[in-house]
Amino acid sequence: DSGVTQTPKHLITATGQRVTLRCSPRSGDLSVYWYQQSLDQGLQFLIQYYNGEERAKGNILERFSAQQFPDLHSELNLSSLELGDSALYFCASSVAGRSQETQYFGPGTRLLVL
Amino acid sequence: EDQVTQSPEALRLQEGESSSLNCSYTVSGLRGLFWYRQDPGKGPEFLFTLYSAGEEKEKERLKATLTKKESFLHITAPKPEDSATYLCAVQALGSSNTGKLIFGQGTTLQVKP
Numbered sequence: 001d002s003g004v005t006q007t008p009k010h011l012i013t014a015t016g017q018r019v020t021l022r023c024s025p026r027s028g029d030l031s032v033y034w035y036q037q038s039l040d041q042g043l044q045f046l047i048q049y050y051n052g053e054e055r056a057k058g059n060i061l062e063r064f065s066a067q068q069f070p071d072l073h074s075e076l077n078l079s080s081l082e083l084g085d086s087a088l089y090f091c092a093s094s095v096a097g098r099s100q101e102t103q104y105f106g107p108g109t110r111l112l113v114l
Numbered sequence: 115e116d117q118v119t120q121s122p123e124a125l126r127l128q129e130g131e132s133s134s135l136n137c138s139y140t141v142s143g144l145r146g147l148f149w150y151r152q153d154p155g156k157g158p159e160f161l162f163t164l165y166s167a168g169e170e171k172e173k174e175r176l177k178a179t180l181t182k183k184e185s186f187l188h189i190t191a192p193k194p195e196d197s198a199t200y201l202c203a204v205q206a207l208g209s210s211n212t213g214k215l216i217f218g219q220g221t222t223l224q225v226k227p
Contacts, residue, residue, distance in 0.1 A: 002157065033213060043158070043201065043217040056212035090157055097213050099145040099205040100165065105157035 003027065004106035006091050012112045018079040021109045023091030025072055029104075031055070031097025032074040034066055037108075038087040049074055050097035081113045116141040116206045120218035127192055127225050135187040135200055135221045143207025147185050148215065149178050150201040158201055161187075192225045199223070 003026035013019055025032050034046040045058035049068035060066075063081075068074040078085060088110050092103040117140045127133055139147065146165050150158035162171045164180040171178050175196065177188040187200055199222045203215040 002159070004157075031213065033215075035215075042219045043203075043215075045214050045216070048212055048214065056214050058214060088155075092157075094213055099213055100163070101213055102148075102160050102163060103213055103215060104160060105150075107157045108155075110155070 002104040002106065004091060004093050004104055006089075006106040006109050008109060009107065010110050010112075012114065013081060014114055015081055015083060017081050017113075018077065019081065019111065021076040021078070021089050021091075021111075023074045023076070023093075023106060025074070025091075025093030026104055029093035029095055030072065031094050031101075032068055032072070033092040033094075033103060034060075034074070034076050035090045035092065035105075036087050037090060043090070046076070048097060055097055078111070083113050086111055086113045116204065116216050118202055118204055118216055118218035120200075120202050120221050122221060123219065124222045125224070127189075127223065129193055129225055129227050130191045132188070132190045132192070134189070135223070137185040137187070137202030137218055138183060139185070139202075139204050141204050141206040141216070145205040145207055147180055148203045148205075149185070149187055150203065152199045152201055152220070154199075161200075189223070192223070194225045194227050197223055197225045 005024045031050040046060040048056040092105045094101040149161040162178040199220040203217045
């Protein structure tokens with residue numbers, strides 16, 4: 001158990017809908033990362049937050065947004081969903097969000113868009 | 115463009131048959147190279163971090179090494195419970211103030227009893 005929690009574990013929804021994925025980092029970690037894992041793309045970095053502020057952005061679609069709250073949990077919002085958004089979404093956390101730190105991953109949320 | 119390539123894509127071994135997984139990288143200055151293990155439907159589990167060429171780290175039957183262009187994950191006398199996908203990821207110099215990881219596609223290892 002990495003100490004990172006994610007809810008829900010599974011999500012099934014329809015195209016055009018909006019969903020919210022939630023992540024709680026390990027105790028003491030201030031930085032949260034979101035990654036998307038699909039069969040053809042592998043694990044792709046989406047976005048990083050540190051202590052409530054956005055620190056880095058990857059190939060995140062404009063339909064996707066995220067935030068980190070004062071209690072350090074984070075939410076990833078996916079809107080106008082398309083079939084291609086079906087994937088595993090992972091959250092990871094690290095102490096200060098800098099390079100060379102170990103990132104610990106949560107169990108993931110499996111999203112299926114029908 | 116920063117890139118990570120892992121080979122082979124899949125590897126089948128008999129229990130006890132040692133082998134190596136390769137991770138080649140092209141980055142504008144390496145800040146760190148990470149190995150993770152991922153079981154089906156689960157999140158990646160951290161194994162090792164390597165920071166500079168020549169560095170080696172060991173954990174049970176696994177040993178990770180790093181050169182200026184690639185890393186190897188050596189598996190000695192593997193057991194069926196070592197079956198998993200092994201992921202390699204790098205952090206590049208340009209990401210020094212962030213933790214952005216660039217992942218390879220992974221090597222799926224199957225160890226048969």
